[in-house]
Amino acid sequence: MTMRVQILVLLAIGTLALSGCAVGPEHRVLRAAGLPVELVEVPFFPQEEYQCGPAALATLLVHSGVEVTPEQLVSRVYVPDRQGSLQAEILAATRSHGRVPYLMPETLAPILAELRAGQPVLLLQNLGIDRWPVWHYAVLIGVDPAAETFLLRSGTKRRLESGAVPFLASWDRGGRWSLVAVAASEPPASADVLGWLRAVAPFESTGHLDLAAEGYMAAVERWPDEAMAWTALGNVRYLQRDLAAAESAYQRALELSPGFGPACNNLAQTLTELVAAGERTCDAVDACAKACGPRP
Amino acid sequence: MGIRNGIVIAITLAAMLVTSLPVTAGIVGTERMVAQETRSHTLDRIDVVLAGEAVASQLADWGVAPEMVRERMAALSDAELQKLAASMETDPAGGVLVVIGVVFVVLIILELVGVTNIFRRV
Numbered sequence: 001m002t003m004r005v006q007i008l009v010l011l012a013i014g015t016l017a018l019s020g021c022a023v024g025p026e027h028r029v030l031r032a033a034g035l036p037v038e039l040v041e042v043p044f045f046p047q048e049e050y051q052c053g054p055a056a057l058a059t060l061l062v063h064s065g066v067e068v069t070p071e072q073l074v075s076r077v078y079v080p081d082r083q084g085s086l087q088a089e090i091l092a093a094t095r096s097h098g099r100v101p102y103l104m105p106e107t108l109a110p111i112l113a114e115l116r117a118g119q120p121v122l123l124l125q126n127l128g129i130d131r132w133p134v135w136h137y138a139v140l141i142g143v144d145p146a147a148e149t150f151l152l153r154s155g156t157k158r159r160l161e162s163g164a165v166p167f168l169a170s171w172d173r174g175g176r177w178s179l180v181a182v183a184a185s186e187p188p189a190s191a192d193v194l195g196w197l198r199a200v201a202p203f204e205s206t207g208h209l210d211l212a213a214e215g216y217m218a219a220v221e222r223w224p225d226e227a228m229a230w231t232a233l234g235n236v237r238y239l240q241r242d243l244a245a246a247e248s249a250y251q252r253a254l255e256l257s258p259g260f261g262p263a264c265n266n267l268a269q270t271l272t273e274l275v276a277a278g279e280r281t282c283d284a285v286d287a288c289a290k291a292c293g294p295r296p
Numbered sequence: 297m298g299i300r301n302g303i304v305i306a307i308t309l310a311a312m313l314v315t316s317l318p319v320t321a322g323i324v325g326t327e328r329m330v331a332q333e334t335r336s337h338t339l340d341r342i343d344v345v346l347a348g349e350a351v352a353s354q355l356a357d358w359g360v361a362p363e364m365v366r367e368r369m370a371a372l373s374d375a376e377l378q379k380l381a382a383s384m385e386t387d388p389a390g391g392v393l394v395v396i397g398v399v400f401v402v403l404i405i406l407e408l409v410g411v412t413n414i415f416r417r418v
Contacts, residue, residue, distance in 0.1 A: 106382070194330060194333060194334060194337065197326060197329075197330050198327075198330045198334070200326075201325070201326040201327040201330055202327065204325060204326050204327070205325060205326075205327050212326075216326075228329065228330070228333060231326070231329060232326040232329070235323055235324075235325060235326050235329075236326075238323055261324075261332075262324040262328075262329040262332075265323065265324050266323040266324055269322060269323050270323075
């Protein structure tokens with residue numbers, strides 16, 4: 001065999017192996033997940049025709065304390081032409097109701113961790129096949145590892161029990177897209193600092209600075225040793241024109257991670273403005289430039 | 297040739313000037329910072345796999361220098377890098393075909409960074 005033929009054969013075998021057990025590892029995670037959990041208090045909104053997006057999102061928002069009905073969400077997230085909702089609109093609608101949409105990693109373990117922490121998870125399923133997809137949004141509210149079932153608020157079913165294999169496969173075909181909606185002051189139990197900042201940052205970019213500040217305050221509380229969290233807090237203080245608070249947040253970031261680029265750059269900018277306002281001397285700017293070294 | 301060298305020097309000088317000027321156009325926003333950090337985390341994750349003994353020796357067997365792979369990775373978009381990192385972390389072997397797993401990972405790397413056509417010359 002030439003090397004090229006060998007490679008083609010290996011590729012074919014690899015592809016078969018991949019397609020055969022794409023959710024195999026997740027199935028093992030489920031079996032090892034311990035006691036069953038069910039969030040019985042999660043509300044239920046039976047969907048109207050095709051409107052699983054608004055219904056699922058309302059379920060999450062109401063659970064997190066927002067007063068809203070699926071009908072109020074229809075105009076925001078329902079796209080009549082497509083008879084469904086787009087993921088980007090679900091994210092935007094969550095933000096416009098003052099909640100942080102935190103996108104979950106594409107693995108099962110953190111999703112189970114959220115359930116255990118009392119957090120329902122909205123997820124996208126493909127109930128069809130790759131070639132003829134049938135998209136559906138549902139809310140995961142429980143799991144029974146021993147029975148290998150997942151519990152969903154789904155469509156017109158208040159408590160849908162779905163077998164592990166079809167459920168995991170539909171989630172996998174849906175691109176493993178799932179999210180939780182939380183208050184800006186409460187990062188999800190399974191969150192990591194980068195994911196949380198990514199989830200909160202759009203509030204900063206769109207000028208919802210109070211919510212951004214709340215989210216970043218929660219970040220430095222949860223991850224006090226992360227320079228990125230302090231830099232983000234500095235950014236929102238800068239935009240709120242609280243330059244002294246921005247300065248100290250950037251300085252904290254640089255203590256934790258000397259030379260951290262964004263903090264260096266933004267501290268220099270903040271100090272320049274403080275000098276211009278006569279609130280700092282040029283020494284402060286020089287000291288900052290020295291601490292950060294030459295710009296890359 | 298002289299003109300071309302001159303242009304290269306001019307562009308290099310211009311690039312150095314631009315990058316060494318102090319930034320005065322405001323701050324680096326959090327969205328941009330997170331995107332940059334995500335990219336460098338992804339590169340780190342890929343680097344760990346590339347440096348792994350089995351993957352490195354498979355690359356060497358096929359005459360592909362890891363430096364070349366890294367160079368090409370620098371040209372990938374954030375989304376392509378994410379895809380590469382994600383496909384490397386799934387376990388295609390499923391615990392059965394360990395050797396094919398390594399080969400498969402290497403093939404994914406080569407496919408995504410666009411060096412698979414190297415084999416057409418073999």
